[in-house]
Amino acid sequence: MNPAELYLDFPLLRDNDDEERLIFLDNAATTQKPDTVINAVSAYYRESNANVHRSPYRLGEKSTDLYESARSKTARFIKTADDKEIVFTRGVTESINLLATILSDQLLKPGDVILLTEAEHHSNIVPWQIIAKRCGVKLEFVKLHGDGRFDLSEIESNWNPKTKVFSFQHASNVLGTIHPVNELCEIARCKGAVSIVDGAQSVPHFGIDVSDMGCDFYTFSGHKMVGPTGIGALYGRRELLERFDPAFGGGEMIKRVSLFESEYNDVPHKFEAGTPNIAGAIGLGAAIDYLEKLTMKKVESMVNSLAAYALERLSTIEGLAVHGPQTDRTGAISFWMDGIHPHDIASLLDGDNIAVRAGRHCAEPIMNWLKRPATTRASFYIYNIREDVDRFIDSLNRIRGLFKNVS
């Protein structure tokens, strides 16, 4: 594993016949997969496929072992000692919808408040809007300040005593800001609210310790950290997972079923109705292995130094403004170029085989806060190299020239 050439581990980046190597800078949306992850998923179907927790034969034991060992890896990866605190879901979107459903049925009363922030991805806004409409709870939002941060004292002084849930992102998918989650969880705990942290943009980038953080729930998606799509995890404090009834019924989540009543299974299985995404969980385990072999310290420093280099070079382009902080950030960099719409930039970069995102990034409220109709976003990950930044900057300068030459 040579950190300077990690893209060689990723067949999509390594094995294409394009004239110019593909430079993939849309990693905040999804990441590419290394051979080890693709092979783990494929090997499962070739060698170990059987349903889990129910098949009375050796193959079923094998698949169950693989599935549960992926759970142990996931628990260890975000530093909980208890595997049973990990529920496999499809990812952050499903996790938050699951929590919104459970909490609206079993905790929230009409008039209660759910506190979110202006920086959230739609997946941490829309599920709450749906239940707010359904059960008469109110939504409130923490404001963004300066280069995209929250004011902790403002959160405390504006705290509505009716707030029962505080759900917020660990890092922004648009601005790259890393928020002080320990302090945010502490505020929720002191005020007696359930804390939910969206880790979609943080777990891929640096080591996470849910025990130290003091959150009630934490969730992330596998596909943004070199894992397969359709698999993610929801961490929940054991006591809370045990207290709440499941939202979905079916196989695996029960101990006993009669015609009119059922006894639910233990955690985490009671939240995993039906045959789970076994191959996905095993692929997620392989993704964790890949990142841990590299170490999360190394992941963090690699992406940080690339982002710093990109920010430095972007600052030399005339009429270009970066949105978001210069430091304490992830590798997601959103920017605006005067006189050129983000979609035109993205199409022209695509012509140079450079993939970036343009648009509202599933975070329309943050676009309103920025007063931009859309932004261009380049997001870096472990397989990007300095040469990628150089080619990206060269292309931006050429695009600038193309639009400038029209008098």
Added chain:
Amino acid sequence: MSHDKIYSEVLLDHNRHPRHSGELTNPDISMDGANPMCGDEITMYASVEDGTLVDVAFRSTACAICTASASMFCEMAKGKDFDHIHQHDQLMRKLMHGEKLEHDERRALADMNSLEGVSKLPVRVKCAMLVWETWELMKQKLKEINKV
């Protein structure tokens, strides 16, 4: 394969200096159009009389392809009857589908020919078509209020 050629000088010129950009003082109708996924937004203003688009203007917060296409639409449509516009609608759709066009069809399209390269970027075709989709909505509303 560079996409620079798609952004031809004619297209970029219509983006930089959009024709009929702004609002009409007393339009008979106005209509908003949007591509929610990418954030393109336009508003069209029109005055109509006896099946003719007497005057037309637009405002946009949009990409170059969308703005240029709207500018070209207004240039083509102002003072023309709905049939004339409909013929160009058909030609524009042919152009976006990458279909072969005859010489006289090319001539009729005028500056709109410069949008041809957009057909090679399927995700951007909706940007070029936004003004046309908005015009469709406008015609429907005109029918509802018995203006045509």
